[in-house]
Amino acid sequence: xxxxxxxxxxxxxxxxxxxxxxxxxxxxxxxxxxxxxxxxxxxxxxxxxxxxxxxxxxxxxxxxxxxxxxxxxxxxxxxxxxxxxxxxxxxxxxxxxxxxxxxxxxxxxxxxxxxxxxxxxxxxxxxxxx
Numbered sequence: 001x002x003x004x005x006x007x008x009x010x011x012x013x014x015x016x017x018x019x020x021x022x023x024x025x026x027x028x029x030x031x032x033x034x035x036x037x038x039x040x041x042x043x044x045x046x047x048x049x050x051x052x053x054x055x056x057x058x059x060x061x062x063x064x065x066x067x068x069x070x071x072x073x074x075x076x077x078x079x080x081x082x083x084x085x086x087x088x089x090x091x092x093x094x095x096x097x098x099x100x101x102x103x104x105x106x107x108x109x110x111x112x113x114x115x116x117x118x119x120x121x122x123x124x125x126x127x128x129x130x
Contacts, residue, residue, distance in 0.1 A: 001111070010040040011031060028063040029117065036117035043115070047071070048108045054100045054123050058115035065092035069109025076100040086111075 001008075001018055007025070009017045011033070021027065033039045036059075044067065054076070064073060066086035073084040073093055084093045092112075095101050102125065103111075 003042065007044040010036040010042065036120075039117060041113070041115045041117050043113050044110060045113065046108065046110045047103065047105045050104045051102045051125075053125060054102045055120060056098055056100045057095070057116050057118075057120050058098050059099050059118035059120075062095040062111075062116065063092055063114040064103075065090065065112040067087060067110040067112055069105060069107045069108045071106075071111065072104040074102050074104060 005021050006018045007021055009019055009029070013016060019025070019029065019032075029036055029039075029041065037060075038061075047069075064086070066089055068089055071085075072086045073086065073095065075082045075084065075095065076099065086093065097116075100123070103109075
């Protein structure tokens with residue numbers, strides 16, 4: 001199997017179910033895994049530009065690992081913005097539960113995500129944009 005086309009879902013009983021990536025993957029995950037309550041998604045994504053939105057995960061911490069390229073994870077914290085540079089393959093950061101975050105990339109970048117998906121929220125980078 002390859003995470004490029006088959007994500008892995010870690011279920012509450014700690015068994016793993018492979019899920020083929022499709023254009024409706026996230027809606028399918030919600031429908032097939034109880035809105036992802038107590039589930040964790042293991043996935044990879046490639047980026048060639050900055051993310052166009054913020055996201056946060058209220059169900060738990062997220063692990064983001066750089067596989068190739070270069071990225072800056074921008075976190076909104078109580079004391080302001082924090083920037084975590086990921087510029088060496090296999091370096092990673094832990095995004096704390098309920099922390100809004102986005103990514104800036106300076107080159108084509110591939111990252112691994114271990115995400116507690118239940119209740120994930122998104123918002124535009126700037127208010128009033130989608």
